[in-house]
Amino acid sequence: MYELVQIGENTHYVNSPAKMGVYCLPGGRAILIDSGNDKEAGKKIIKILNDKGWALESVICTHSNADHVGGNKLLADRTGCKIYATKLESAFCEFPILEPSFLYGGFPAKKLRNKFLMAEPSIAHDISCLEMPQGMEAFPLKGHYFDMVGVKTPDDVYFLADCVFSESIIEKYHIFFVYDVAEYLKTLDTIKALRGKRFVPAHAEPTDDIAALANLNREKIFEIIDSIKSICRAPISFDAMLKELFDKYSLTMDFNQYVLVGSTVRSYLSYMLDNQMIGADFQNNTLLWHCPEQ
Secondary structure, three states, rough: EEEEEEOOEEEEEEEEOEEEEEEOOOOOOOEEOOOOOHHHHHHHHHHHHHHHOEEEEEEOOOOOOHHHOOOOOHHHHHHHHHHEEEEHHHHHHHOOOOHHHHHHHOOOOOOOOOOOOOOOOOOOOHHHHOOOOOOOOOEEEOOOOOEEEEOOOOOOOOEEEEEEHHHHHHHOOOOOOOOHHHHHHHHHHHHHHOOEEEEEEEOOOOOOOOOHHHHHHHHHHHHHHHHHHHOOOOOOOOOOOOOHHHHHHOOOHHHHHHHHHHHHHHHHHHHHHOOOOEEEEOOOOEEEOOOOOO
């Protein structure tokens, strides 16, 4: 774990729970793509860079989930590097209480104010102000989170953040986090059309065929939609529906899973309601979901 792997002439990735990218610039400088899940990940990155004699110039945050920005503060404090993200993701970097608050839908209890859902605060500058080397670009990958981006390096390597998950993760968790289902499906179409030498998802092995993994993620999205339709054959409340989904997929409920899976299921319901796949009515002051055709 935390092994540096070369994947292009100047492009590397750090094999870690959420893979990070490293692009080497002239003069022994480096750009980091994401910073890991906590300050310990940041320390490991500094050691890797020091061993190579590389000075960290900047960090590009693909999005503000804690496992992607947890090393930001330590890296900025110890190296003086600048952090960059899209404007909306920057707000979550600076005010990490926003993540558990958004997921829970109110002020989060102490059990939700943990490092899994809250990174240490860091100041992230607008990514549009970052002067990238020729051939490097950040491009939108909406859907998983508010304003996530991917990064293409001049070596034709694409870092794809959390827009796809590995087969093993899908088989274990089934309901992976999605904020906007419609945008997520568009992003899967986008990455299938990309032409590059290698693709590096944060939570899957690098590959030269991202289309196969994109298709697998798409199939799971529509499987979950079908599962929700089946559960809603009779009017049902949200919490009762969530329990049935947890039982169906043998998931274990705790506070973190309640907000992560619960938020995702609400996103599915919004997508399905907007596309007239499902209905919703208030009965006796209870919101009930149902499939109109069943």
